Amino acid sequence: MKLANETLGELDKRVALPAYDRKALSHGIVHVGLGNFHRAHQAVYLDDLFGRGLDHDWALTGAGVRAPDARMRDALRSQDCLSTVIELSASSTSPRIVGSMIDYVEVAETNGPLIAKMTDPATRIVSLTVTEGGYYVDPTTETFDPTHPDIVADGAKPEAPRTVFGAIVAALRARKDAGTPPFTVMSCDNIPGNGDVTRDAVTGTARLSDPALADWIGSNIAFPNSMVDRITPATGDRERALAAEYGLDDPVPVTCEPFRQWVLEDNFPQGRPRLEEVGVTFTDKVHEYERMKIRILNGGHAIIAYSGALLGCELADEAMAHPLVHAFFRKVEETEVLPHVHAVPEFTPAAYLELIDERFSNPAVKDTIRRLCLDGSNRQPKFIVPSILDGLKAGTSVEGLALESALWCRYCAGQFEDGSTIEPNDPNWSRLTELSDAAKSRPGAWLEQRTVYGDLARNETFAAVFADWLDRLWTSGTQATLETYLKA
Secondary structure (H helix, E strand, C coil): CECCHHHHHHCCCCCECCCCCHHHCCEEEEEECCCHHHHHCHHHHHHHHHHCCCCCCCEEEEECCCCCHHHHHHHHHCCCCCEEEEEECCCCEEEEEECCEEEECCCCCCCHHHHHHHHCCCCCEEEECCCHHHHCEECCCCEECCCCHHHHHHHHCCCCCCCHHHHHHHHHHHHHHHCCCCCEEEECCCCCCHHHHHHHHHHHHHHCCCHHHHHHHHHHCCCCCEEEECCCCCCCHHHHHHHHCCCCECCCCEEECCCCEEEECCCCCCCCCCHHHHCCEECCCHHHHHHHHHHHHHHHHHHHHHHHHHCCCCEHHHHHHCHHHHHHHHHHHHHHHHHHCCCCCCCCHHHHHHHHHHHHCCCCCCCEHHHHHCCHHHHHHHHCHHHHHHHHHHCCCCHHHHHHHHHHHHHCCCECCCCCECCCCCCCHHHHHHHHHHHCCCCHHHHCCHHHHCCHHHCHHHHHHHHHHHHHHHHHCHHHHHHHHHHC
16 A cells, blocks of 8 residues: 555554644754665654654654755655654564654755755754765864865855755855744764764855854854664665565665664754653763764674675674674674773663674664675774774774774675675775775785774784784685684
8 A cells, every 4th residue: 555644544553653643743853864764763753752742843854965865755755754664673573654754845956945944944953864974074184174076066156055064054044144043953973973073064164155154153053962873774675575564555664673772962952852752862971872882883883794794694683693703793892892982871881782782683674784884985984993093092902903904905805705796885996996906915005095094004013913814814714814813
């Protein structure tokens, strides 16, 4: 059955429906980036809140800034902006229809419709999930890059921006000129200090065309930091078939694990939904939660991803069931990651690792190893390199993290050990393949990626360990190399 407001009452009784009248909802949040994670996370929290009869004036309006976003708009608008979200555990499958989004603005090259919606006084929050790589950060300096061609173009034509940050600047300028209070900008992306990073992107973009406006934004706009978490695989035929098992004709269903977490700084001058009522943690210690999650979970994904891929694993739970991959994961986490992570009120690092072990091993989620291997050039400097730097500074072992880096290098060679092709899986794949080939004879060629490793190529300790592991991978293979590491 085609998903729509008028068909909700006719759906399979196993499917949970919105526990509120969607006609009573009114707009409060513009969200840019309607990928699976947002629809399984922020949209679900709001759906739960609305189901409690609270804050119906905080409904979502979706938006996108790239041409491909129009496909998602068409799909969601055709079903009244409803989303199918299916929670998967080892013992149960729980489908629900999420109704917290009520509209999706037109996707246009210069973002006129988006700017108009953000200028609407009813918009009090603009939230973002534009991926870790969507913030124009120079990995070498770890700061906003105003020289990126996209940003330079927005600086030259601020009235016709092509990036989300240029659109935010245009909307804030319009609200300031009209005397309308500014909205809060809330990043929900998985990057350290996401609120601070977003502030730098918005003010940096504004500064190219209007320095005074940039100063005003820096002084008057709230950019709360947050930590977000829920494992949400990409949608494919399997996910669509699963939705069809419940009679749902939805081209873009979302599957996810039952666990979810959202930690937020409480910095919302124009008000916010009462998300604490549905499990969101408001705290001034977001960075502690963020450090734990990024180092243990996201770093853990990288640890199992490349080792699992090279050993022929296709799914995350399959990798966790592989004795070598699981033992590698546990040893690196326990000896090289956990010592540099602090406890939070809910978890010690050790307890959090046990939770992550259980979540990665969930056989129902079917998270692919290929997804976890994606975009290593952007993820490694955020999820792995900080733990390496902490270990070197503390004088503790970085053997396993060096091996993880060597496994990534070996994966980027573009061929599995049986000679079959690894399809491109990084925006910089061609360059990475060239560097991987060069690193066979000169391992330092890989570490000289300053955008990933900074100055680590000059660290003789790390460079030597990395070189040794990379040589072992090429001469002995992944299985023997992991066995050597685990016996050490």
